Structures are given as structure tokens and as C-alpha cells.
Amino acid sequence: xxxxxxxxxxxxxxxxxxxxxxxxxxxxxxxxxxxxxxxxxxxxxxxxxxxxxxxxxxxxxxxxxxxxxxxxxxxxxxxxxxxxxxxxxxxxxxxxxxxxxxxxxxxxxxxxxxxxxxxxxxxxxxxxxxxxxxxxxxxxxxxxxxxxxxxxxxxxxxxxxxxxxxxxxxxxxxxxxxxxxxxxxxxxxxxxxxxxxxxxxxxxxxxxxxxxxxxxxxxxxxxxxxxxxxxxxxxxxxxxxxxxxxxxxxxxxxxxxxxxxxxxxxxxxxxxxxxxxxxxxxxxxxxxxxxxxxxxxxxxxxxxxxxxxxxxxxxxxxxxxxxxxxxxxxxxxxxxxxxxxxxxxxxxxxxxxxxxxxxxxxxxxxxxxxxxxxxxxxxxxxxxxxxxxxxxxxxxxxxxxxxxxxxxxxx
Amino acid sequence: xxxxxxxxxxxxxxxxxxxxxxxxxxxxxxxxxxxxxxxxxxxxxxxxxxxxxxxxxxxxxxxxxxxxxxxxxxxxxxxxxxxxxxxxxxxxxxxxxxxxxxxxxxxxxxxxxxxxxxxxxxxxxxxxxxxxxxxxxxxxxxxxxxxxxxxxxxxxxxxxxxxxxxxxxxxxxxxxxxxxxxxxxxxxxxxxxxxxxxxxxxxxxxxxxxxxxxxxxxxxxxxxxxxxxxxxxxxxxxxxxxxxxxxxxxxxxxxxxxxxxxxxxxxxxxxxxxxxxxxxxxxxxxxxxxxxxxxxxxxxxxxxxxxxxxxxxxxxxxxxxxxxxxxxxxxxxxxxxxxxxxxxxxxxxxxxxxxxxxxxxxxxxxxxxxxxxxxxxxxxxxxxxxxxxxxxxxxxxxxxxxxxxxxxxxx
Numbered sequence: 001x002x003x004x005x006x007x008x009x010x011x012x013x014x015x016x017x018x019x020x021x022x023x024x025x026x027x028x029x030x031x032x033x034x035x036x037x038x039x040x041x042x043x044x045x046x047x048x049x050x051x052x053x054x055x056x057x058x059x060x061x062x063x064x065x066x067x068x069x070x071x072x073x074x075x076x077x078x079x080x081x082x083x084x085x086x087x088x089x090x091x092x093x094x095x096x097x098x099x100x101x102x103x104x105x106x107x108x109x110x111x112x113x114x115x116x117x118x119x120x121x122x123x124x125x126x127x128x129x130x131x132x133x134x135x136x137x138x139x140x141x142x143x144x145x146x147x148x149x150x151x152x153x154x155x156x157x158x159x160x161x162x163x164x165x166x167x168x169x170x171x172x173x174x175x176x177x178x179x180x181x182x183x184x185x186x187x188x189x190x191x192x193x194x195x196x197x198x199x200x201x202x203x204x205x206x207x208x209x210x211x212x213x214x215x216x217x218x219x220x221x222x223x224x225x226x227x228x229x230x231x232x233x234x235x236x237x238x239x240x241x242x243x244x245x246x247x248x249x250x251x252x253x254x255x256x257x258x259x260x261x262x263x264x265x266x267x268x269x270x271x272x273x274x275x276x277x278x279x280x281x282x283x284x285x286x287x288x289x290x291x292x293x294x295x296x297x298x299x300x301x302x303x304x305x306x307x308x309x310x311x312x313x314x315x316x317x318x319x320x321x322x323x324x325x326x327x328x329x330x331x332x333x334x335x336x337x338x339x340x341x342x343x344x345x346x347x348x349x350x351x352x353x354x355x356x357x358x359x360x361x362x363x364x365x366x367x368x369x370x371x372x373x374x375x376x377x378x379x380x381x382x383x384x385x386x387x388x389x390x391x392x393x394x395x396x397x398x399x400x401x402x403x404x405x406x407x408x409x410x411x
Numbered sequence: 412x413x414x415x416x417x418x419x420x421x422x423x424x425x426x427x428x429x430x431x432x433x434x435x436x437x438x439x440x441x442x443x444x445x446x447x448x449x450x451x452x453x454x455x456x457x458x459x460x461x462x463x464x465x466x467x468x469x470x471x472x473x474x475x476x477x478x479x480x481x482x483x484x485x486x487x488x489x490x491x492x493x494x495x496x497x498x499x500x501x502x503x504x505x506x507x508x509x510x511x512x513x514x515x516x517x518x519x520x521x522x523x524x525x526x527x528x529x530x531x532x533x534x535x536x537x538x539x540x541x542x543x544x545x546x547x548x549x550x551x552x553x554x555x556x557x558x559x560x561x562x563x564x565x566x567x568x569x570x571x572x573x574x575x576x577x578x579x580x581x582x583x584x585x586x587x588x589x590x591x592x593x594x595x596x597x598x599x600x601x602x603x604x605x606x607x608x609x610x611x612x613x614x615x616x617x618x619x620x621x622x623x624x625x626x627x628x629x630x631x632x633x634x635x636x637x638x639x640x641x642x643x644x645x646x647x648x649x650x651x652x653x654x655x656x657x658x659x660x661x662x663x664x665x666x667x668x669x670x671x672x673x674x675x676x677x678x679x680x681x682x683x684x685x686x687x688x689x690x691x692x693x694x695x696x697x698x699x700x701x702x703x704x705x706x707x708x709x710x711x712x713x714x715x716x717x718x719x720x721x722x723x724x725x726x727x728x729x730x731x732x733x734x735x736x737x738x739x740x741x742x743x744x745x746x747x748x749x750x751x752x753x754x755x756x757x758x759x760x761x762x763x764x765x766x767x768x769x770x771x772x773x774x775x776x777x778x779x780x781x782x783x784x785x786x787x788x789x790x791x792x793x794x795x796x797x798x799x800x801x802x803x804x805x806x807x808x809x810x811x812x813x814x815x816x817x818x819x820x821x822x
Contacts, residue, residue, distance in 0.1 A: 107742055108760070351519060351525070358510065366488075
């Protein structure tokens with residue numbers, strides 16, 4: 001049995017120290033505009049490394065944030081998240097509001113205690129989920145009425161409610177309620193929606209209690225919407241800047257539009273955002289998208305790809321994706337990725353994991369998820385390291401060459 | 412985050428050393444009748460502690476063996492099995508023969524290598540599974556014809572095949588093919604079946620290659636059948652003794668008969684078996700059954716209860732079973748069992764685990780399975796310890812009193 005180790009290896013084989021500082025500021029600190037610090041800028045792209053200070057510790061960026069929608073990263077324990085190098089996890093206000101409910105999480109002493117996770121938590125407002133999962137949606141200026149996808153119960157949430165709920169969770173990073181319009185949409189639809197989203201952003205900021213909770217209040221980000229219309233995106237960014245947030249999210253991308261269009265929108269939008277605030281690209285994504293977005297100056301990412309694809313037998317390696325149900329792995333006694341330090345790769349062979357998927361065994365999705373999470377977290381760790389030693393572009397080229405070497409379509 | 416620890420705590424709060432010796436005899440050793448040694452006998456019951464030597468290490472008895480039917484204990488990794496104190500795992504010849512197949516496991520270098528488990532493995536012959544899962548069964552003197560429950564393919568397995576397959580797996584403890592008759596059955600049916608099972612036992616022993624495999628050949632046990640007829644059980648035991656095996660299994664119990672009848676059959680059968688050979692009660696079971704069987708002199712147990720019940724939200728504690736979906740746990744922020752050293756109990760609350768079950772999250776069944784495995788493995792560890800300090804009966808009474816204290820029906 002190989003020994004567990006906390007040392008993690010980058011994609012180029014260098015050992016990275018696992019140490020992440022926990023400089024927790026005193027309770028009641030409001031974490032205003034000074035929560036983020038850029039550490040190093042890439043001389044050839046707009047990529048940068050930085051540190052985001054939260055009530056539960058510092059987050060070094062660029063960072064990949066595992067998604068724990070229902071207060072759990074699917075199939076994975078907290079210890080495994082730590083082993084994989086996770087600095088922060090995501091959860092979802094819509095889901096947690098419906099189940100187990102705001103009150104229970106408060107009684108538990110906040111979301112960190114409820115899920116026994118002591119590092120930072122970012123909660124999405126759940127706007128995206130309200131508009132994609134629930135039914136009978138009625139949008140008013142005051143908020144949104146919807147029917148729960150779980151039990152059909154009716155609810156009405158205002159932007160103020162959504163901030164209050166996240167503050168009662170003790171989230172370190174909060175998202176305001178926003179309207180999520182489907183892709184593609186007419187410009188006039190997006191334009192109308194942008195007005196509402198801006199109003200809600202303003203109300204959200206006003207509703208946020210400054211340092212009056214046990215948790216210091218958390219960092220409320222603004223979310224830039226605007227569909228695939230660069231002018232609407234730019235206007236949305238400028239309007240949010242006027243309101244002034246300690247960080248900015250870019251929402252409404254990776255919802256079915258072509259990759260090139262997403263890159264173009266990023267390219268038009270990011271220069272509008274201030275250098276000294278963190279930028280979070282919501283729901284993205286695939287390795288090539290992550291490289292492109294980092295090169296344009298994005299700092300934070302979340303995506304369900306590592307866990308969802310893992311459960312569906314797709315694993316990521318430095319030489320591309322592997323579809324683990326494939327017959328080519330029946331007699332493949334190598335680990336998924338021989339350079340990967342995760343428990344899955346230290347312990348089990350492709351042939352064994354293929355057998356588990358084939359036999360519909362629970363352990364299969366779990367082992368694949370753990371590996372994929374390690375892959376994505378390390379990928380962003382390696383990007384950060386490459387930025388800091390002025391090798392980002394080279395690292396990107398090397399990675400892409402190797403990742404695409406088998407000629408598969410990876411996106 | 413609490414630290415992981417290898418120290419385990421018994422049910423009475425004493426710390427037990429996790430150390431298990433790995434006195435692996437040289438390759439080629441045939442492990443004849445001398446593989447088992449009784450260490451201590453209970454002065455008041457027929458309970459005893461012992462050591463069973465196998466090619467992959469010693470097993471201290473009485474022992475609970477987690478079930479890994481398809482070369483995986485459902486939802487659980489090898490590291491977690493070690494953390495839970497597992498000394499040996501079970502797997503199933505019928506399942507592995509069908510998927511991934513004998514040849515692949517041979518190519519992997521045996522079952523231990525295939526599943527990356529370095530401690531002993533016991534393989535059941537799969538007789539029970541052939542007769543319960545497959546269809547179109549035709550029993551001949553030479554063996555059994557059946558249709559796979561996976562793909563409908565037709566197969567014919569002889570007792571000789573079943574021994575050969577297990578030897579090619581490198582199993583440490585092997586079971587011969589036996590006919591498993593449903594409960595209840597007429598005495599004449601059992602009588603006829605007993606003749607066949609005895610013949611197959613004889614053929615199995617003759618087919619076993621002595622020390623001619625890399626793995627030393629493994630310990631082939633005899634299986635005592637005979638339904639619920641004490642005289643047939645006794646006769647079966649005596650006939651197996653004539654053939655002479657290094658250990659004896661008791662099959663065909665815990666298949667729907669009343670507990671009292673099972674206890675009576677054990678009471679009639681066990682005295683027929685030699686003191687210096689290990690006794691394995693197949694597929695049992697629940698805590699009270701384990702105590703009764705140990706008190707009658709059984710050494711080895713396997714059961715799917717910890718993992719199957721875990722996945723179905725039932726967990727075992729020293730004060731009884733908990734049904735984790737119950738509303739009484741919604742606000743219960745205590746661990747499942749505050750005396751349990753498992754990762755689940757060190758990390759998560761009942762309220763959180765209840766939420767996971769309620770939200771149909773994968774992690775729920777995993778955390779409950781890990782806890783239950785720890786519970787059953789420790790229960791047998793504690794029985795062994797109690798036997799060795801001449802406190803078995805007292806421990807049994809204390810446990811039963813506490814376990815039944817909430818007035819639930821635990822069986």
C-alpha cells in the first residue's frame with residue numbers, strides 16, 4: 001500500500017508545497033475593497049496571480065473551486081477535498097434554501113459547521129437554478145416567484161432575501177440574485193433583463209449587513225450579465241462599478257454559445273473591470289477554456305465537470321480525456337495518470353476502474369471524481385505557479401500540445 | 412479538522428492496538444490442517460479466540476469480514492477498509508467469473524493485485540449466487556448449468572472449475588461449489604441435495620492443486636449444509652470430516668428461518684466440528700446473531716448488512732439502530748455514535764447525514780457504510796478481546812442491554 005502524502009505534484013512534475021495560509025482577520029472585519037491583492041502579472045498576457053482574503057482563510061488565485069451544490073461535493077468527503085488541494089468550495093443558495101433550509105443551517109452554527117468544512121465557502125445566489133430548475137416562474141421588480149423543483153411548494157425571493165440567507169449561512173463570498181436569460185436571446189430581451197439585474201445588484205448591496213453578523217458579512221460580488229452582446233456586457237460592467245463591489249462575476253457564459261463567442265465576450269468585458277478586484281467566471285469549464293480565461297485575467301472558476309464527468313466515466317489526464325468504459329482499458333493495468341498524486345492513481349488501475357464502471361459499482365464514480373477534482377485543482381495551481389515564474393504562455397502551449405496529442409475532440 | 416488516527420476504540424472505550432501481524436509463510440507452503448490455532452477459550456461458553464494463518468497474513472478470530480462481491484466493498488476504498496480495521500475481505504467467484512472474468516484477473520496478477528488489496532481474501536464459491544441470481548439452472552452430477560444474470564450467456568461450472576478459478580484468483584480461503592436449496596424445503600429434497608454437495612466437496616478437494624500455484628494454493632473449506640434438519644446437518648458435518656478440510660463453513664442459514672431455529676441448528680452442528688479448525692457461519696448477520704454464534708464457537712462471519720443497510724440509511728450504534736431519514740435527526744448535531752472513531756463520526760453530524768440522505772446524495776450511503784463497517788468490525792474485535800480477558804458473557808449482556816435500551820426491534 002502506497003503511503004498517503006500531502007505533497008502535490010504540478011503538471012510539470014515539480015512538487016508544490018501544499019501550505020495555504022490561514023490569515024483569518026478578526027471577526028467583524030468588513031473586507032471592503034481591499035480583500036484582493038494581485039501578486040504577479042504575466043508579461044505576455046493579461047493573466048495574473050493573486051490572493052483573496054476571506055473570513056475562513058486566504059485563497060490563492062487563479063483557483064478552481066469544486067462545486068458542492070447541496071452542501072456536498074458529490075461522492076467526495078471534506079478530507080478528500082483537502083487532499084486534492086481544494087482552497088474553497090461552492091454551494092448553492094437556491095438548493096440550500098429549499099433543503100435543508102435557512103433555519104436549520106443557522107441552528108447548526110452556519111454552513112461551515114453544518115458541512116464541517118473549515119475553509120472558505122462561496123455561495124451562488126441560485127439565480128441560475130431558479131431559472132433552470134424551478135417552474136411557474138414569475139419575475140417582478142421586487143423579486144422572483146417560483147415553484148420548488150423538489151416538492152412543488154411556492155416561494156417568493158427578493159434580492160434582499162438572497163443576501164440575508166447567504167449572510168445567515170456565513171458564506172465567505174456571496175452572489176446577488178440575478179435574472180438568467182436563456183441562450184440565444186434577442187438583444188431587446190437581454191437589455192430589459194439587464195435593467196432588472198442592475199436594480200437587484202443595487203438592492204443586494206444595500207441589503208448586505210456590514211460586519212453585523214458573526215461571520216463578518218462576507219464579500220458580495222457583482223455579476224456581469226449581458227448575454228452575447230459586447231455593448232450590453234460593457235454597460236453592465238460599468239454600472240456595477242458605479243455600485244462598487246469587492247469582486248466581479250461574469251455570468252451567463254458557457255450556456256451553449258460557441259467557444260469563440262465566449263472568448264470574444266470575455267475579451268470585451270474583462271478590460272472594463274478594475275485590476276485590483278477578483279474576477280470570477282461562473283460555470284467554466286473545460287481545460288482550454290480555463291487557459292483562455294486565465295490569459296484574459298480571470299481569477300476564479302467553478303464547474304461541475306470534474307464530478308459530473310467523473311460519475312459518467314470520463315477522466316482527465318495530462319494527455320487528454322479517457323472514457324473509462326472503453327474496451328481499450330480492459331487490460332490496462334496502469335493508473336489513470338501515472339504523474340497524478342491522488343489516491344485513485346496511487347492505488348487502482350484503469351482495468352480495475354473500468355471493471356467498477358462496467359459493474360455499475362458506486363466506487364467507480366467516486367474514484368473518477370476524486371481524480372478529476374485533483375486534476376482541475378492542480379491545473380489551476382500549475383497555472384498560478386507558471387504565472388509567478390513568467391512561464392504562463394509556455395505552460396499553456398506545452399499543456400495544450402500534450403492534452404490534444406491523441407487527436408481527440410476534447411471540448 | 413480532527414486528525415485521522417489508526418488507534419481504534421473498543422465498545423467499552425478501551426484503546427485496542429491496530430497492529431495485525433503479517434507473518435506470511437514462504438511461497439508454496441500448503442497450509443494444511445495447521446493453519447488455525449485456538450488462543451483462548453471462554454470458560455462459560457463455547458466461544459474462543461484464535462488466529463488463522465493465510466498467505467497474505469494472519470486473521471485474528473472471531474472476525475467480521477466485509478463483503479466485496481464484485482471485488483469492491485460497495486462505496487468503500489481499501490484505505491477505508493484498513494482504517495475500519497478490516498483483516499480480510501470477501502469476494503464472489505460467481506460474480507468475478509462472469510465479470511471481469513478469470514482470465515483478466517490472472518493477467519492482473521491475481522485478485523489481490525487486481526483490486527489492490529494486500530490482506531487476505533476469502534472467495535465464496537458463488538453456489539448461493541448461482542441458485543439465487545441466475546436463471547435456467549440445470550443441476551447435474553458433474554456440475555451446474557446456468558444462464559448469466561448479466562447478459563443471459565450460458566455457462567457450465569463443475570466443482571473442479573470453481574476450485575481452479577479461485578486458485579487462479581489467488582484466494583487465501585476458498586469455498587467449494589455447493590447446492591443451495593431454498594428455505595423451507597422438504598427433508599427428502601435436502602437429503603438428496605446433501606449427497607450431491609458431499610460428492611462435490613470430495614471432487615473440490617481432489618481438484619485443489621497443492622502448493623503448485625504462486626499463491627500456495629489457499630485454504631479450501633468444507634461447507635456444512637443440511638437445511639433445518641439437525642440429523643442431516645450432523646451427517647453432513649461427519650462426512651466432511653472424513654474428507655478432511657482445514658476449516659468448515661456453515662451454509663444455508665439466515666435464509667428466512669426463525670432465529671431460534673438457526674441457533675438450534677448451530678447448537679446441534681458445531682459440536683460435530685473439530686476444535687482445532689476454524690468455523691465460518693456464512694451470511695450472518697445481525698449483532699445478536701453474532702453474539703449467539705460466537706458463544707457457540709463460530710470464528711468467522713460475513714454479511715452485507717453494514718453496507719446494504721448503510722446505503723439504505725440504517726446505521727448501527729452501541730445504543731441501537733438509527734434510521735437516518737427520520738425527522739428526529741433533522742436538528743441532531745451529534746455524530747452517529749460519539750464513541751465511534753470512524754471518519755464519519757469524527758467529521759459529520761446526524762443532521763448533516765440526514766440531509767444527505769434526504770437530498771439523495773451519494774455521500775450519504777458512503778458515510779453510513781463506513782460507519783457500519785467500523786461498527787461490525789469493532790464489535791467482533793471487542794468480542795475477541797472480551798474472550799481473551801474472560802469477560803465474554805458479561806460483555807454480551809452489557810452490549811445487549813445497551814443496544815436494546817431504546818426498545819426498538821433490532822432484528
